[in-house]
Amino acid sequence: MPERTLNFGAYGARGIKGYEAVARQLDALAGFVATPVTARRGLLARLRYLTRSDQSRQAARAAGLTVTDRTLRAWLRGERNPSKRNLERIETAYRAVRRQNVSRYLLARLNREGRGTRVEFHPLNQSQVLRPRQRVVAYRTLNVRRWDRIVEAWAAGDAQALDDAWIYDAVVDLGSEWGQYEYVTNIGFAA
Known part of the structure; x- marks a missing residue:
């Protein structure tokens, strides 16, 4: 061999x-979101995906997105914008959570x-x-x-x-x- x-x-x-x-x-x-996280639409899509349930929020925190709920709501409403470092964390957390959610389906x-x-x-x-x-x-x-x-x-x-x-x-x-x-x-x- x-x-x-x-x-x-x-x-x-x-x-x-x-x-x-x-x-x-x-x-x-x-099937990740195609719009980049730097665009408002891409950011909102990722944040909605990461905050739609308690399980998603916990998985996002485990993947490194450790901001407060207040900050997340401000980002979703457009009152504040995440820093470059937080954008990277959002992208990393989104990909990790999406992989976990899709893995059973892909396996079958x-x-x-x-x-x-x-x-x-x-x-x-x-x-x-x-x-x-x-x-x-x-x-x-x-x-x-x-x-x-x-x-x-x-x-x-x-x-x-x-x-x-x-x-x-x-x-x-x-x-x-x-x-x-x-x-x-x-x-x-x-x-």
């Missing part, structure tokens, strides 16, 4: 870690009652690698049936756990060539 890549890009190959591509795809499926959608989801592995970009050092890496597809640890790590925002779950629950199923797909240009799946 191949080992994990230690010195990626030494000869000019370009790509990203597979788990980062998966996180991007899961973020796209989660991706597992599809044990049938899994077809995943496309787009290989790394070797256009800058000298011809003798290039690997033969082809586009591959795989049906991933175990999404539990992957979605759980994504919802928690734990990059190391997501990397391990992605490698050991999905990529190793590609067989002895799995090390060639640790870095990719893109991961695609339509759930």
